[in-house]
Amino acid sequence: MAHLSSSDGAVMTAIPTPPPGFRSGFVGIVGRPNVGKSTLMNQLVGQKIAITSPVAQTTRNRLRGILTLPQAQIIFVDTPGIHKPHHELGKVLVQNARMAISSVDVTLLVVDGTVPAGRGDAFIADLLAKSQTPAIFGINKADLQAVDRSEAIDASYADLAAGRPVCKFSAVTAAGLEALQQQLISHLEPGPYYYPPDLITDQPERFIMGELLREQILLHTRDEVPHSVAIAIDRVEETEKITNILATVYVERNSQKGILIGKGGSMMKQINSAARQQMQKLIAGKVYLEVFVKVQAKWRQSRSRLAEFGYCVEE
Numbered sequence: 001m002a003h004l005s006s007s008d009g010a011v012m013t014a015i016p017t018p019p020p021g022f023r024s025g026f027v028g029i030v031g032r033p034n035v036g037k038s039t040l041m042n043q044l045v046g047q048k049i050a051i052t053s054p055v056a057q058t059t060r061n062r063l064r065g066i067l068t069l070p071q072a073q074i075i076f077v078d079t080p081g082i083h084k085p086h087h088e089l090g091k092v093l094v095q096n097a098r099m100a101i102s103s104v105d106v107t108l109l110v111v112d113g114t115v116p117a118g119r120g121d122a123f124i125a126d127l128l129a130k131s132q133t134p135a136i137f138g139i140n141k142a143d144l145q146a147v148d149r150s151e152a153i154d155a156s157y158a159d160l161a162a163g164r165p166v167c168k169f170s171a172v173t174a175a176g177l178e179a180l181q182q183q184l185i186s187h188l189e190p191g192p193y194y195y196p197p198d199l200i201t202d203q204p205e206r207f208i209m210g211e212l213l214r215e216q217i218l219l220h221t222r223d224e225v226p227h228s229v230a231i232a233i234d235r236v237e238e239t240e241k242i243t244n245i246l247a248t249v250y251v252e253r254n255s256q257k258g259i260l261i262g263k264g265g266s267m268m269k270q271i272n273s274a275a276r277q278q279m280q281k282l283i284a285g286k287v288y289l290e291v292f293v294k295v296q297a298k299w300r301q302s303r304s305r306l307a308e309f310g311y312c313v314e315e
């Protein structure tokens with residue numbers, strides 16, 4: 001069974017010496033919002049460590065997913081979708097995604113295969129062209145591509161790739177992912193195990209639990225609410241039979257708090273139950289989840305509040 005990192009982030013298992021010819025390195029997954037970057041990372045590492053949703057701008061933190069194969073270790077760095085920022089939180093997210101490009105060995109630019117290349121893709125391709133990091137283009141959502149449009153769509157991305165390798169796959173069905181892995185490995189240098197072979201993420205369980213709660217809020221609410229939410233996991237208490245989790249959801253306005261709680265608490269009940277089930281899968285044990293909702297006006301506009309919720313500019 002693969003492991004998440006321990007709750008304090010410390011690595012528990014010993015790191016072995018790699019076999020001859022072993023390759024390793026960091027692959028930054030970048031792209032516009034909602035193209036399937038997080039879905040792809042989960043599929044590649046074989047477990048849900050990043051949350052996903054049909055709402056654009058789901059990912060807020062840089063999150064590493066580790067894939068260890070007999071001949072290679074690939075550390076994927078999932079990033080927030082690159083978009084035109086409208087507030088301080090957006091700026092921090094985009095800045096971090098751009099920074100990710102410069103700190104990895106290979107960049108994988110994920111694009112949406114259901115639509116032709118657009119200005120957002122061209123903007124990111126341009127960023128990549130200016131960086132020293134080699135880039136691979138990944139056309140995702142192949143399972144949704146209309147047969148009569150696929151040729152024209154693929155050609156638009158081939159143009160943008162300008163000779164750089166292009167792979168096509170589906171992050172949902174996993175079709176085409178073997179070839180993508182091979183392509184990525186061929187771009188990596190010989191190297192060590194950066195993480196123990198059975199570790200699949202660098203993030204503590206506590207962080208992922210907060211994200212699983214945020215995911216259910218994204219899936220259950222609309223409009224302003226998803227983007228105005230921040231989560232704090234206040235306490236995780238493990239007993240022999242059950243893990244008790246105490247969380248606070250911060251929103252920016254009273255009206256949002258009302259929506260989240262719902263009539264007679266009905267909305268929060270649904271969110272709580274769905275998040276609890278996801279958390280139980282994550283830790284393979286029983287979970288009791290208690291959630292409070294608090295208003296913290298304009299937290300997305302304040303750098304210090306952003307830092308408090310774990311959204312800082314990363315070095």
Ligand SMILES: Nc1nc2c(ncn2[C@@H]2O[C@H](COP(=O)(O)OP(=O)(O)OP(=O)(O)O)[C@@H](O)[C@H]2O)c(=O)[nH]1
Nearest residue numbers: 033034035036037038039052053057058059081171
């Ligand atoms: N059918 C299909 N749906 C996909 C595929 N990849 C992703 N999706 C869906 O696309 C939506 C967005 O996926 P995410 O993985 O959250 O996208 P993202 O690029 O991480 O988005 P941000 O974090 O907001 O930048 C979700 O509803 C996914 O289920 C795919 O290959 N096929």
Ligand SMILES: [Mg+2]
Nearest residue numbers: 037038058059
């Ligand atoms: Mg994402």
